[in-house]
Amino acid sequence: MKKLIALALAVIMVLGLSVTAFAADGDVVLPREETLYFAGQQWGAVNSWNPIGTNQNNSMAIAAGGGQRTIMFETLYMWNILDGKLYGLLANDDYAWNDDMTQLTFTIKDAAKWNDGSDVTAADVIRTFDIGVEIANGTGSTYGPYIESIEGEGKSVTINAKLNDDGQPVNPLKILDFLELVIIAKADWIDQVYEANGGDATAILNDDGLNDDGELEVPYTGPYTRYFDDDQKVVFIRDDNYWGQDESMWGKLPAPKYIAHAMYADNNAGDNALREGEVDVSQQFTANVQDMWEKDGLPISTYYMEAPYGICVGLPTAWYNMNIPVIAENPALRKAIAMAVDYDSINANALTGQSPTFADVPRSLMNPTDAEQAMYDHDAVADLQWVGNDIDGANALLDEAGLVDTDGDGIREYNGEKISLTAVCPNGWTDWMAAMVEVANAGEKIGIEITTPYPEADTFNTVFTDPDQTEYAIFMWSPDASTPANPWSRVNQFMGMDYVGVQNNWSGNWGQYVNEEADALLKKIPTTTDEAELKDLYTQLTEIYLTEVPSFTLMYRPAVFFTVNESVWTNYPYEGSTYTMADGTEVLVPPTDCTDGFGIAALYNLELVG
């Protein structure tokens, strides 16, 4: 009898487990031929759908990569990293500065509508900015220092730049960033949230944009809206009433009816799904991506057919922590380590060849695009640039600076203590981890002890954004890749003093580098319009940067990776592919994952295979 009961219990348990397993799985079935699957953008469950909030962890709807992602919430303009131009989205292509660049005016498209059918108006833009300043969200803290006010009536908008003591705009470039990076929220809805939360900034920032039943409450203008989300996947469904099918915008709806993103455990899981054709668009670093088509013959491709396969506008950089005395007091040490690192190995091994080399694109403050490369005098700084793996040069530099090994243990000393540093990046970020190993190898060759801890990403984020940290001596992070305000904004991140001492610093100068001269030059750039003068300023800054070495760039890397599997969909952006605008002009479509900036045009070009 006992045995029988035990058996019965076991059967009940097994049944119970399988029932729950089935219930948890497969409640959303999407037709493959109508769905575009992504990988590499969304990690973990979505926190919120609030476009004016913070910490949304909603990478498909509210995030920026190669421009702002606009599948659900839209910006005024779209940035095209290929031609460096802004294209109207909610606004018409008519933005214009007044003569002294203190005012920018534009009009909103007549067709632009919220999903409830009401017009997008100047009031929405104004309210989006004002609430940002009031509750200090990303928009407020990023653009508040540059924009005095926004005013307007009906469809026409004027942005007034903040002026400095000389009556000049602080930085007109940042206002262009506002146009392409700020998603517009509806004024009425903002008022409603404001009231519901009693004006409490923290509560507004953390509002999830859903009503009490968990249904979407927040209005949006984009072509897709939330369909389903949990900790396994997030799915968007096309809004067939999308205003953009008007002739003044796209003239049609985007091809996929659904956009889906499963939460993969890591890059390997995402890569496997891409191989199997379960993922169409992958924003992941894939080691030896060319093997997928060259060896395995899979229908997978990247933007360029040959290395570096993508548009490398990002500059993942190793930052020196100036809170650590041995680093702050020894520019020679900083430069020596940077000179000793074998960048060709980083490119060939860590990035598996997916980057231009420093022989192709000599190091400076610029990304490898022709436009930015033309902004400094290459000959003037040629003597200061290094291509790496220069062990003799680095040793000589250290010997000359008096950093020598006095006790014969193979490690150099400074003030009687051996120089022992850490080189840190988040765990699991494969190419960065391998790059840190190369930095440690370089240290070993020149008698500097460098260890490579890989903390979890959340720990890393907390430490490196703390202006007083002394835990990480060398750590990796990327400055801005490509926006209208670049290269200024990137150079400001490298050497600007605005960010020194800022708590919870996500903005720049993570190494806390102080240089008054560089800062003064940086302050001049935004209002300089003469190109020769600009070039001169950038050249001087490059000289300072390459002499002082407050940080060193390890590789050029795409702002977003873009690998596509053409089993279901085809006609993704490829080198030279264009989108035909309403007026018949052909515009290059950037490989920004079919979602970022002007890259979203790709969704309108997509076709089913066969």
Add this chain to the structure above:
Amino acid sequence: MKNTIRQVFHSPKFVGGFIIFVAILLTMIIYPLFNPGNPLQQVSVGTFARPGTYISLYDATKAESNTLRLPDAEDKRVAASLSDEDRVAMVEYFTAMGIDISELDTSDTEALLQMWDDNYDPSVRPKGMTSAKVNYYKRLNNALQDLKGGDTIIIAEEGEDGALAESKTITTTDYVRTGAVANVKTLPLGTDNFGRDVLKELVSATGTSIMIGMIAGVVATLIGLTFGLLAGYLGGFVDDFIMFITNIFTVIPGFVLLILITYSIGQEQRGAAVVATVIGLTGWTWTARSVRSQVISLRNRDHVNLSKLSGHSLLRIILTDILPYIASYVVMAFILQVSSGILAEAQLSMLGLGPQTTKVPTLGLMMNWAMLYSAHTNGSWWAYFPVILVITLISFSLNLMNTGLDQVFNPTLRD
């Protein structure tokens, strides 16, 4: 003692395990003599070079050549650039472009190439053709260009004024003997993601891993032995207390504990020796329990009681009257601890929690990097399979030795 050793070496299982283990140890010692240098040196630029012999192209063009007329050379050359699948794909291309191929014989390489030359246009994208396919045809076209070239290649050297001067002409029948080339490098197991020689790294990593296993084994056995002896011999409150602690450690899954401890140590402090010690610290419980039960059965024997009556100290009784009787058991337990220590290091490293060091390789770290760089999905078996094999061999040989010893010492198993 002599007799015991003779007995042990008569057990075929023990001898088998012993030979494998010694062979591994010898390789560890001898191989670096033939191939000295830093095992972490990056020899290749680029990831996962295939196993094989690499011949310096530069030196090969300088080396003296012989003329060999081999009948199948041309066919091999064609096959290397143009596979059967390529031929089918070319026909598909002609069809997509709407070209009449009724007269075409795909096995006729010359005709096929001629037709390809006449019709392939890299700037045209046939409607509906995927980018992957378009790129494939571009690559195929590049490969075919090599076939089309004449029978000679001219080597030219760049003079000081930048002008090219012809230095040598190579024809399809020129061959170079491998021994005549100044630089030939054999990489029996290719390279890993950092471009390191896998075999050299593997040999060095095996040493580190065995060292980790030994340290873990010594730590675990020492703790387990001490606790087991004390608990078993003293009994009473001491026994209850030690068993209380042991039971707590037994019910907490050891590996989870291991993960938590290594994680909280932080990566800076996590050298190979520290990880080994931590593995030892979490693995001692079963040794303690089984030593205790052995001691309990020993403690009331006559010779122990005699010692007690003679007023011998606790330490002396344990060391001379108890320990020798369970020594064979302790050796066996130690061997198993070494084996599980090596496995634990590999498991930890796979999770990214292994020894964090760029100075020495370990088997687990090799697997971890191979996995991070998708060696298992891109077909680079040499980066991880030999590592698995070595781990298996070590742990197999140790377990075999253990089973052999068991058969010798355990009366119930004795033949």
